[in-house]
Amino acid sequence: MFLLTTSLSLPVTSYGDEGMYLFNDLPLETLKQKHNFEPNSQWADQLRLASVRFNSGGSGSFISSDGLVLTNHHVASDTLHKLSTPELNLIEDGYLAKSLDQELKAPDLELNQLVSIEDVTDRVNEAVKPGASSDDALKQRRGVISTIEEESFEKTGLRSDVVTLFGGAQYHLYRYKKYTDVRLVWAPETKAAFFGGDADNFEYPRYNLDATIMRVYEEGKPAKLDNFLRWSPEPLQESELVFVSGNPGRTQRIFTVAALKFLRDDRLPYVLDFLRRKEILMQQFGLEGTEQARRARDELFGIQNARKAYTGMLAGLQDPQTFVAKQAREDKLLNQLRDNPEHKELAAAWAEIAEIQDAKREMLTQTVSLRSTLFDTAMQIVLLTTEDLKPNDQRLHEFTDASRDSKLQSLLSEAPIYEDLEQVKLSDELSRLTILRGAEDTLIQAILDGKGPRERAAALVEGTQLADVAFRKQLIEAGNDAVQQSNDPMIQLARKLEAEYRRIRERNEQIEERERQAYAKVTQAVTQIEGTGGYPDATFTLRLAFGTVKGYVEDGKQIDPTTNFAGAYQHAEAHKGQADFDLPESWMNAKDEVDLDTQLNFVCTADIIGGNSGSPVVNRDGELVGLIFDGNIQSLTSDYLYSDEQARAVSVSGVGIIEALRSIYDAQSLADSIGK
Amino acid sequence: MFLLTTSLSLPVTSYGDEGMYLFNDLPLETLKQKHNFEPNSQWADQLRLASVRFNSGGSGSFISSDGLVLTNHHVASDTLHKLSTPELNLIEDGYLAKSLDQELKAPDLELNQLVSIEDVTDRVNEAVKPGASSDDALKQRRGVISTIEEESFEKTGLRSDVVTLFGGAQYHLYRYKKYTDVRLVWAPETKAAFFGGDADNFEYPRYNLDATIMRVYEEGKPAKLDNFLRWSPEPLQESELVFVSGNPGRTQRIFTVAALKFLRDDRLPYVLDFLRRKEILMQQFGLEGTEQARRARDELFGIQNARKAYTGMLAGLQDPQTFVAKQAREDKLLNQLRDNPEHKELAAAWAEIAEIQDAKREMLTQTVSLRSTLFDTAMQIVLLTTEDLKPNDQRLHEFTDASRDSKLQSLLSEAPIYEDLEQVKLSDELSRLTILRGAEDTLIQAILDGKGPRERAAALVEGTQLADVAFRKQLIEAGNDAVQQSNDPMIQLARKLEAEYRRIRERNEQIEERERQAYAKVTQAVTQIEGTGGYPDATFTLRLAFGTVKGYVEDGKQIDPTTNFAGAYQHAEAHKGQADFDLPESWMNAKDEVDLDTQLNFVCTADIIGGNSGSPVVNRDGELVGLIFDGNIQSLTSDYLYSDEQARAVSVSGVGIIEALRSIYDAQSLADSIGK
Structure with missing residues (x-):
C-alpha cells in the first residue's frame, strides 16, 4: 500500500516517465514531445481542484457534484477503525449507507483542496540576515514562514502552508480549503480491499478493490462542488497515457x-x-x-x-x-x-552533507x-x-x-x-x-x-x-x-x-536547516551543470505524474498490465486455505452476476510513492479511469531511484469499481450518482 | 516451552526449593530437613540412569524395559519436522506406530544416558603452568580437557565430556552411553500438544498434551533397558513432593x-x-x-x-x-x-567481571x-x-x-x-x-x-x-x-x-576463559563468606530439582495447581474463533469417551529452566507422575533469580498422558507397555 511515511523535501532531474511535477510548473514540453499531449490550463486547474489530500496520510478525489470523495480503503481504514465497535465491525464487514442519514461521520478527518500556489521564496530569503549563523537563520526563516502563513490565513480564512521545495531553493505558499465534516458512504470488506493480505502487498498481478467512498459536508449538508472528476466508461488500454494527481509523501532522489x-x-x-x-x-x-x-x-x-x-x-x-x-x-x-571556478564553491555542499550525516547518525x-x-x-x-x-x-x-x-x-x-x-x-x-x-x-x-x-x-x-x-x-x-x-x-x-x-x-x-541550505546548493549545482530543474523531491503536496499503461517482464515472464474479476476468483481458488486469500461472502454470492471480463486492476509507469495512495488516475480527457493503491515490489526503490524497466504503479480500474458497486454491493444509486 | 537456549556455566546459593543439583552432590540434608525425605543411592542412580538428554536441546526419560522414551512434543518437533513431507504431515496430524515396523527413524537424533561422573578438577588445574598468561592458560586447559576426554573415550567407548562447573572452580568428567537409532512411536497433533499456541505459551492454567513417545534401538532391535521409570497410577495431590531429573541449559544466578x-x-x-x-x-x-x-x-x-x-x-x-x-x-x-585481609584480593574479581562486560559488549x-x-x-x-x-x-x-x-x-x-x-x-x-x-x-x-x-x-x-x-x-x-x-x-x-x-x-x-577464572574466584568468595556451595549454574547436564505441587496468586486470584480434561474443552470453547485454540478432531470425537475429571496439567515449585523440557517428574517412590514442558510467565526471570512466590514449573500429568493414549488415540497396547 502506498501510504505516507515521513517527509523531507528535495529536488531532481528526470528520466523516462519520471517526475512528480508541481501544478504551477508542469512539464508541458515533455508531454508535448513525448506523448503529443498539450493540456490547457483549465484541464490542469480542474484536476487540481478535484484532488484532495487526506491529512491522515493519503490522497483522494471529488467524484460528484454533491460531495462524494473517492480514496483507498487503506487510506480510509484509520477512520473505519475509529468508527468500529465490537458490534459494528466496519473493517471486517464493510459498509453501505442507503441514505444520507446513514452516512457515518469520521471523528477527526481533515481533507484539503489546493486552491492556490504562490512563490514566496524572495520574502523568506530576505528575512534571513546576511551572515546569520545557521541557528539564527533557522529562527529567522521559521519566523517569517509563520508570519506569511498567519497573514494569509487571516486574509483568506484558508489553511495556509509555506512549503519548502527543492531542498530549500524555493518556498511556495499553498492555500487549502479544508473539509472537516467527512462521512463514510461505502466501504468494501477488508477481504476484498486487501485481498491477498501482507503476502500480496506490493506484488502484481493483483485483484484488489482497494476503494472507499466518503462525502464532504458543509454546514451539515453535502457540499456542492464545482470541480469533480467525470468517470470514463472505458477500460484502460495498453500504452494509454494516464495522469496521477496526488500527494507523494517523501522521496530522496537528490540525496548524495x-x-x-x-x-x-x-x-x-x-x-x-x-x-x-x-x-x-x-x-x-x-x-x-x-x-x-x-x-x-x-x-x-x-x-x-x-x-x-x-x-x-x-x-x-x-x-x-x-x-x-x-x-x-x-x-x-x-x-x-571543480573545473569551473564559478561553481567551485558549490562542491563544498557535498562535503557538508557528508558531515551532516554524522550529526544525523x-x-x-x-x-x-x-x-x-x-x-x-x-x-x-x-x-x-x-x-x-x-x-x-x-x-x-x-x-x-x-x-x-x-x-x-x-x-x-x-x-x-x-x-x-x-x-x-x-x-x-x-x-x-x-x-x-x-x-x-x-x-x-x-x-x-x-x-x-x-x-x-x-x-x-x-x-x-x-x-x-x-x-x-x-x-x-x-x-x-x-x-x-x-x-x-x-x-x-x-x-x-x-x-x-x-x-x-x-x-x-538545526540539522535539517543545515541540510536544506546544503541541498539548495546541490540543486543550484545540478541545475547549472545538468541544465534541468525538473521537479522537487516529494513533500506531501499535490503533484502531477504521468505514464502509460504497460506490462513488464519478471523472471523471464511477461506480466500483463491489466487483470479482471475472473482472475480474482481464480487467485482465491489457487491460494485456498491460506490466510487472507478468501474473497468475502458478497463476492462469492455475486459470482454469477459479475461480468468476469471487467477490468479490475492495472499497472502504469507513472512516478508515485507513499502518500499517493488514493490518487485519481485520469486520461487525456481528464476523466477518472483508475485509483492508485500500490506500487509493485520493483518500485520500492523509487524513494531514491526511478526506473520504468519493471517498477510500476498499481491501480484499481474505474470500471472495476462501478462493476463492483452494481453487481456485488447492490449500490445502484451510489453508482448512478458518481461522476455527476 | 522450556527449550534449551545457550549455555554458560556458573554457581549459586539457594533459597526455598531453589536448586539444580549435581547427581554426585545431592542436597540430602535439605531434603531431610525440609521435606523429611531421605533417598538412598539406589533411588538416585535409578533416576539418573532412566533420564536421557536429547542433544537437540531437551530432556527425556526411559519408560519401559523395551526402549520407550518419553519427551515433549516440542522437543521431538525438530524430528517430526524432518520426517514430514507435504503428504505425511506429522506436525499437524500426529502419528501412531501400530507395530515396530511402523516406527519412524529420526534422521539425526542423539540421546545420552549419564553413566558416570568423575571429578577431574585437579588434573585440569595442574595442566595450567604457574604464571601462565590468560591465553596460555586457555590453551593448556583446552589441551588437557581434550586429552582426558580422548583417553576416557578410548578406554570406555563412551561419549566423554569434561564439564566446567561453578564457573571454572570444578571440572567433572561425564560419561554417556549414546543412542543414535531413535524412532518415533507416538506423537499427538500440534493442536493438542501446543494448544493455545504462542498466546498461551508460558501461561497458566494450561491444558496441553505436550508429549511424544520414541523408542531407542540397538543393533536394529528395541534396546533392552535395566533402568526405566515405573508409572504412578495416581494423580498429583496439592503439596506433594516431586523431583525433576533433567538437563537445565543455562542459568546465570552467580552473575554480578x-x-x-x-x-x-x-x-x-x-x-x-x-x-x-x-x-x-x-x-x-x-x-x-x-x-x-x-x-x-x-x-x-x-x-x-x-x-x-x-x-x-x-x-x-x-x-x-x-x-x-x-x-x-x-x-x-x-x-x-574487603574487611577480611585473607579474602581481600578476591574482591578484585568483581572489577574484573565488570571489565569483561566491556569486552563482551x-x-x-x-x-x-x-x-x-x-x-x-x-x-x-x-x-x-x-x-x-x-x-x-x-x-x-x-x-x-x-x-x-x-x-x-x-x-x-x-x-x-x-x-x-x-x-x-x-x-x-x-x-x-x-x-x-x-x-x-x-x-x-x-x-x-x-x-x-x-x-x-x-x-x-x-x-x-x-x-x-x-x-x-x-x-x-x-x-x-x-x-x-x-x-x-x-x-x-x-x-x-x-x-x-x-x-x-x-x-x-579468551574472554570466556577470563570470565571463568573470575567467577571461580567469586564462587570461592561466596563460599567463604556465605558458607554454602549449593549447586552450580546450569550447564545442560543432568541435574535434580525438587519442589511441591502448589498453586499461586495472580492479580489477586488464586490459581489452582492442577487442571483436567474438562478444562481443555472449556478453554477451547472460551477462545472459539481464535487461531491455535481449536482442539484437534481426535479430541472432539473422543469427548464422550474421555474421563473429563482426569488430571491433565499441573504446576510445582521445582527450579527448572530451558533445557528441562521433557524432564520426567517423579514422586518419592521414583515413579513417573509428570512431564515438564513449560514455566509460567513469572518464572521467566529464573535465569538469574529463583523465586517460589509465583514462579512455577508446568507439567503434563502422567495420568493425563495415559488417559489420552487410551481414550483419544486408541493406543491401548502402547499404554499397556508403559512402565513395564
Missing part, C-alpha cells in the same frame, strides 16, 4: 551518495528494527482475543506495510550496483564543478516520544498550552495560529482509546526508551519511578483521565497554569519530558 | 550486577532484535503458501518461544527492584571481603556465522577437514576424537534441506551481516561479489551441491585438499570466512 549510505547503514536498519518490534507487539496483543485483534488491526497493517516497503528499499541500497551508478554520476558532477536514537495515544495527547497538550503563551512567529510550527485548528481537531477527536492497547504500547515504549538511553539514565529513572516498564505503564494508563474528551477540552481551555499544576500522571510525565523533547527537536531542526 | 547490566542493556536487546527479525522473516516465508508454512513452522515456533522467554527476562531486569536486592547483597558481600555484534543450513554445513566441513590435520589436543573442541562422531552424524543427516527456505534465510543473513560490518567492509564486498544480498543468496543456493548427503560425505572423505580446491560456491564462501570465524571465536573463548 553519503546521504544514501546513512540511509543504508544506519537509518533503515534502525527503523526496521523498530517496525519489527512493533509488528510483533501488535501481533501478540491481537493473540489475546478477537476483540484485541480488532483493536490492533489497523495499526498492525500500517506497520506491516511500512516494514515491507522499507525492506525493499534497503534491499535496493544494499545492492552494490545501486551505488556504482550513483557514485559515477556524482563524481562526474563534482569534477565538472548521532541523533538517530535520540527520542523521548513514547508512541501511545495517551502519552502523545499529554505531550501535545503540554506543548500547546506553553506555545499559546508565545508570539505567533516564535511558536513550534504546528501550534501557530494557522495550524492550531487542525491540531485541536485531532486532540479533541472522539475516536475510542483502548486502555488495554495503550498499556501494552506504553509499556513497550518505556522498555524501548530504557534501552535507548540506558537504565542508569536519570531521566529514565525519573520516568520509571522505581517500577518496571509494565507496572509503570499500567499505573499511568489507569491513572490518567485523558481518554475522556471532555477532560482534554477542559484542560486545554484552562491553559498553561492548569496544565502545570495538573496531577494527572500522564500530563506529569509529559512535563518531565518536555525539556528533553524540545532539546532534541531543536537540534534536529 | 555488572554482568546483569550487560544482559539488560546490551545482550538481551540485541538478541531480541535478532529474534524479531527472524520471526518476521519466517512468518513472511510462510505466507507464500501452505507448503512454505509447513517448512518454516518448526523454526518459527522455536524463535517465537525464545522471543517470548527473553522478553520476560528483560522485563524482569528492567524492573529497578531487581537490582536493588541484587546490589544490596553484592555490596554486603564485597564489604565483608565489543564482541556482541561480531559474527560471520550466516545462519542457514547450507552455509553452516559448508563451514563445518571446512573446519572439520582442517582440524583433522591437527593433533587431537589442539583442535576446536567439537572436532576432537571424542566428539567427531556426533559432529559427523549431524553433518550427514538425511533431513531435507529446502532450497527456497535456505535462499530466504541466507539472503536475510547477508543483509544482516552487511549492516553489522558495514557495506564498505572488504569482507562484505568479497562475500557479496558485486551482487545484492538476494541475488547473491540465490546464486549460492542454486550453485551448491551441499544439499546432497552423498556429496557431503564424499567431500569430507576426500579431506582438506579437496575442500580447499572445491569449486562449490558455498564451500568457497565458507573458506573466505574461515579466518575471520576463527579470529572471532578465539577472541570469544
